[in-house]
Amino acid sequence: MLNTLAGIIASSGGGVSTSYESIATVTVGAGGSSSVSFTSIPSTYTHLQLRVLAQYNDTGAGFGSMSLQFNSDTGNNYTRHDLIGDGSSASATGSGTASNTSANIGRFYFTPSSSIFGVAVVDILDYANTNKYKTVRALGGTDANGSGEVRLNSSVWVNTAAISTITIPASTYNLKQYSQIALYGLKG
Amino acid sequence: MASTYTPIATHTFNGSTSDIEFTSIPSTYTDIVAVLNGRGAYAAGTVLIQSYLNNDFTTVYSMTTLRGNGSSASSARSTGFSGLPLGYIPGANATSGMFGTIIAHFQNYSNSTTFKTALSRGNNTDGQTAAVDATVGLYRSTSAITRIGFATYGVGNLVSGSTVTIYGVKSA
Numbered sequence: 001m002l003n004t005l006a007g008i009i010a011s012s013g014g015g016v017s018t019s020y021e022s023i024a025t026v027t028v029g030a031g032g033s034s035s036v037s038f039t040s041i042p043s044t045y046t047h048l049q050l051r052v053l054a055q056y057n058d059t060g061a062g063f064g065s066m067s068l069q070f071n072s073d074t075g076n077n078y079t080r081h082d083l084i085g086d087g088s089s090a091s092a093t094g095s096g097t098a099s100n101t102s103a104n105i106g107r108f109y110f111t112p113s114s115s116i117f118g119v120a121v122v123d124i125l126d127y128a129n130t131n132k133y134k135t136v137r138a139l140g141g142t143d144a145n146g147s148g149e150v151r152l153n154s155s156v157w158v159n160t161a162a163i164s165t166i167t168i169p170a171s172t173y174n175l176k177q178y179s180q181i182a183l184y185g186l187k188g
Numbered sequence: 189m190a191s192t193y194t195p196i197a198t199h200t201f202n203g204s205t206s207d208i209e210f211t212s213i214p215s216t217y218t219d220i221v222a223v224l225n226g227r228g229a230y231a232a233g234t235v236l237i238q239s240y241l242n243n244d245f246t247t248v249y250s251m252t253t254l255r256g257n258g259s260s261a262s263s264a265r266s267t268g269f270s271g272l273p274l275g276y277i278p279g280a281n282a283t284s285g286m287f288g289t290i291i292a293h294f295q296n297y298s299n300s301t302t303f304k305t306a307l308s309r310g311n312n313t314d315g316q317t318a319a320v321d322a323t324v325g326l327y328r329s330t331s332a333i334t335r336i337g338f339a340t341y342g343v344g345n346l347v348s349g350s351t352v353t354i355y356g357v358k359s360a
Contacts, residue, residue: 020193022360025218051219051357053296053305085254085322087265115303115330119295139307141324145250146267150307150324152254178301182218182359184192 018187021045025182032057032174038166038183043128045185048163050122052140053180056110056173063149064110064173066120067102068136070163077159080104083152085141094154102169103155106140109148110173117179118142127163134163194356196220203229203348207339209240210354215298215332217356222292222336224277224352230344232279234312234319237290238271240337241304241327245270251325258318271341272325275310279344287350288312297333304333 026036041048056064069078081094082104108118120140126132134157141150157163168181194217199208213220228235249269255262266273277288292308304327312319327333338352 018192020357022192022358025359051293051295051359053302055302083254083261085252085261085263087252087263090254090256090261090263092261115301115328116326117296117302117305119293119305119307119324121293121307139309139322141252141307141322143250143252143265143305143324143326145326145328146265148252148265148324148326150252150254150263150322152322178299180218180296180359184357184359 021185023183023185025180028175028177028179030177032176034170034174036168036175036181041164041166043162045128046126046188047186048124048127049184049186051182051184052120052122053117054108055114055117055176055179056108057176058110058173061111063107063142064171065104065107066168066171067104069102069167069169070134070157070159071161071165072167073157073159074101076101077157078103079156079158081154084149086149087147098158103136103157104153105136105138106151106153107142107149109142109144116142116144124163130160130162132160133158192358196354196356198351198353201226201346201348201350203345206345207337208352209335209337211335213334213336214356216358217298218296218359219357220294220297220336221355221357222294222338222352224290224338225287226277226350227287227347228277228279228340228344229347230279230340231281233281234276235279235344236276236341237274238339238341239274239292239306240271240339241333242329242331242335244329248328249325251323253321253323255319255321272306272327273323273341274308275321275323276312276319278312294333294336300330300332303328303330
């Protein structure tokens with residue numbers, strides 16, 4: 001038995017800080033979704049954060065990769081570095097050169113019938129700064145009770161343009177119902 | 189503008205307990221983020237912190253973790269746990285004054301459709317048994333989470349001054 005802190009100490013509704021704001025949320029419906037896009041992202045924040053709950057839909061079982069593209073850039077303009085723990089060993093992959101068509105933010109579980117969803121928290125730093133390439137940092141993973149992985153991902157979009165569109169492009173698999181991607185803005 | 193990232197409750201340990209549980213967590217947020225800064229009183233270099241959801245102590249928890257200890261990186265997996273391992277903080281044998289930080293994300297905690305997945309990062313830099321770890325954990329229940337407990341794994345109290353705060357993150 002745990003020592004219980006009954007009820008709520010601090011007000012759950014009285015905070016008025018607006019430095020962390022919800023911009024938009026996509027929740028995948030019954031038909032699934034091949035891709036997700038956030039468009040017309042205001043430039044008034046300092047950083048962006050994506051909070052992801054996802055599962056892919058496929059007849060087998062395994063993991064599918066999720067990635068981001070900015071401003072509809074599908075060219076080889078992204079670097080990637082991944083640090084991966086698969087439950088038995090740690091490994092690293094990546095390239096410091098802009099040789100990828102998207103920024104990797106993790107891998108998510110798929111199976112025909114499962115309640116197991118992977119999660120990720122993705123930070124996009126100084127997204128509206130036109131003097132910098134854009135850095136993406138992600139922590140994510142899926143534990144499937146005997147399988148799974150946890151990842152730290154880092155990517156750079158080699159472009160100084162302000163980010164106004166974020167796309168999770170279509171992959172081999174569709175996002176399953178109840179997957180949710182929420183975009184937040186942080187003011188500095 | 190409605191608050192999006194809201195402190196829900198906080199607890200400061202006085203050194204006489206090994207755990208605390210937050211109850212009556214409102215269902216109105218999307219995610220819960222917990223920030224723990226603590227040190228264990230047990231005579232070891234590090235102490236594992238676990239989370240218990242909905243007062244459930246059955247073996248419905250599992251996790252996959254990634255760890256770096258300054259000389260090597262490793263990964264491990266556990267199934268059939270009776271709690272959700274979040275990460276390590278310094279124990280009594282760590283350098284005096286050292287506290288560790290664990291930040292845990294309980295995503296979409298209030299839905300009644302999916303199992304609950306938590307993501308945590310721990311930092312335990314004490315110059316002796318330091319490590320950084322990232323962990324993904326699974327609570328095999330579709331129930332909405334209304335109670336979250338934090339405790340040392342099996343041994344020892346949390347020292348006075350250790351804190352844990354839970355925040356609610358609300359999406360549009």
